[in-house]
Amino acid sequence: MSITRRLFLKRTGLSALSLGFTPFFIKRALADAVSTPRRKVFVLIIQRGAMDGLSMLAPIAEPYYYSARSSIALPRTGDSPVIPIDSHFALHPEMKALRPLWDEGSLAFVHQVGSPNPSRSHFDAQDFFETGTPGEKNTQDGFLNRALLEMAPLQKPLRAVAMQAGMPRVLQGRFPAISMDSLKDYNLHAGGSQKEFQNFSDMYQQAVDQVFRGVGKEVFESLKTVDGVREANSAPEKDSLYPKAQIGRRLHEIAALIKSDVGLEVAVTDMGGWDTHINQGNGKGQLADRLRELSEAIAAFKKDLGAKYGDVCLMTVTEFGRTVKENGTRGTDHGHGSVMMIAGGEVRGKRILGNWKTLKPENLFEGRDLPVTTDSRDVLAEILQRQLGVRDLTNIFPGFGVDPKRFVDVFRA
């Protein structure tokens, strides 16, 4: 199917879906919130570039970990020692901001998680994860978009938001998701007056061009709601809570959307800088810096959300892991299995999920990489069902055969 045709279908499908929509102004949105049953939120952070799972959660009890990584293994002693969290594993020292979440039991990890597809291409592996169909290149829409179509309808303009420049594949599809680089930029300065706003709105909502007609509808139904959120969250004191890194700003704005009751159920954002082929570092260094930014941002997000944290489930995921042995340039090359983090009010935390296989050459994938013992779709399926209430997962992960027996029990009973 040609792209134009596909986009056309997407948009017409969308019009049918949103027939019942009326313009959404913030007052109405806030009024609706009172009568809306409590909805839960799923926040997905995609770590693009392939994060080294063995550095996020290191098997410090295994001698092979140290012998395979003479310069990049995390030190147990010294300036920045690892943070042991059980007898076998330790957190990266720069992830100390997340220690309280672990201790209180709302943070879990899945180790040796990933895709059944062996691709070591960033491009392909990210697409495979985001479409939910590993190995199948013709899937155009994202699994989260398909999940949103299955969820109970809710007349809100901001149910699914990608907080980044551009719509990630995971949210592309027939469901009208919104993408924005920031709350600040999602602002039609040019449509300052009612007349100007109407001009743009008419031009797009009545466009002959189906592709733009669809996206125009999404824009003009959500702009005013976002104006309201931005105004309500202009207080600067919250800024200090979050790290300066981009991921900090993005989680801050996602938190603002969650707290504004504008109907947010799915939020996606991404973070780069994980492709550490050279000078990866150990307790300190480039990877340590990224892990600190990520951890501090999540810790701040949790604090910022307050009681709303109870409704939220946040997951971090990466396209594949890296080689177990360090390469010749104090880094790691493209590998296979990695680690997911899951945090949230109902997460059965303080656990490392999955079936850990000891590090030794015969256990490694193709003799070199961390193996995958848990298919990431098994974890996602459980979250989609329990957190977002998606009952039927057949279309979300076609051909996969979702089986609750394989669930890792992310949530408390």
Added chain:
Amino acid sequence: MFFAAIFLLLSSPSFAGQAPLTLTQKASHLYDRLTYGARPGDIEKLVSQGEAGIARWISAQLHPESIPDAGLDEKLALLKAPLMSPEQLLAAFPRAELVAEKMGIKKEDFNKNEDLKKKIRQQIGEEHLPEEIVREMTAQRLIRAVESRRQLQEVLVDFWLNHFNIDITKGQERWLLPQFERDAVRKHLFGKFSDLLSATAHSPAMLFYLDNQASHAGGINENYARELLELHTLGVDGGYTQADVTQLARILTGWSIEDPRKGAEASDAFKFREHAHDRGEKTFLGQRFEQGHGQDEGERALEMIENHPATARFISTKLARYFVSDQPPKKLVDRMAKKFTDTHGDLRAVYQVLFNSPEFWSRSAYHSKIKKPVQFVVSSIRALGGEMDVKSEIPRHLAEMGEDLYKCPPPTGYKDQAEVWVNPGALVSRLNFSSRLALNRVEGVYIQLPHLSSVPNHSKQLVRLVSEKLIHDRLSASSEKVVFREFEDEHRVMADGEIRPFSLSKAAGLILASPEFQRR
């Protein structure tokens, strides 16, 4: 019979039952695809020269040296960084760390002390900070895109820089990238793919970006070897295995760079490090590489992949996607790949097949591509007859729309498909930009609203005239209605009978913001 007809429809969707493009549409299509958009008068001029003029125009664009571009050189001369070697850049735009070191400050102290950093940067002076290189590179790229008459050349720079993507913010890349764009990419746009590939493979910028410079015998780094196969030549489905990646990485051990920081005098800073090279036996893509070889086996591997049928297909597909359709017609790709193979990768010959193909000229290709942010922004400026200053706020707008020039972090480059660029956030940015530009409020850009010699009395005629001047036959009836309404509402005519400039700006802003102008 029936099935045959259906089959024909499916197999050649490009021309089944479609009227051919008119001469004006052809001219418009050429400016859409082979340039960054028409400037006022461009299309009329081309149309006046008839079909033969179109053929001449393409031929001239394929030989950019035949097109005088002197006015541009004057402006570009204001920018120094794009012309400098890595050594010169390092001298002119020093690393703050090294300046500190010369002053006797230890690296550790420097890195910890933010105040000290600020002070040293102040001492270096804003115009000599390394960020200035990035600014100047972006400026030269945009100025050329907006003002150069060698438009196809600039469009191909966009295509190939994205194909061989490098993120300028990585480490020392900013001192290396000007040389890469100038000597590796720009030099080979119309030449042999093998020369282009070889220039990138020997470039310090690429070897550093993909971490090959430290890869050594017994301690390989696979990054460059993998992307060389996946992104630069064979394509991810080109038939290689993980073992091929590893073997190629071994073959390329020792392909390294002179550290420009150490002030190497060599102008070509590629360096083959003999001692770092793995001299053992290898097998790559089914061919045996005997032990005992040096740099020559890397050259041999490059020759194997540049002539590989998968490379011919991969490059042809990507070019057809960029110039014809998000879904490149298979038959066109076949013909381009054949030309690629027959001519040993003569890029100009491949472009010729592309620009002379019925698929390129088909009605279904017309206006079928969505403009990427840089295409939208530059075509807007060109439609308004604009010029660029060496300092402008355009890079910020591009970043907001998702196409930060020179700063795409992954080696994949930006995707060239509609769904990446059509999304709510990017649309809001485009609408904002259009209005600001038409009001002449974009810093560093100067536009001229269309001059209307005789002002029609009727608003509808006026709107048609303005849109005709700006974007030809593009505006849809429904968009036209909105622009028309805007005109009706304003007190558009001044006492002397001239159109109030503000009204004209408003109308122009709406026209550039229209869905129709987002396509090419």
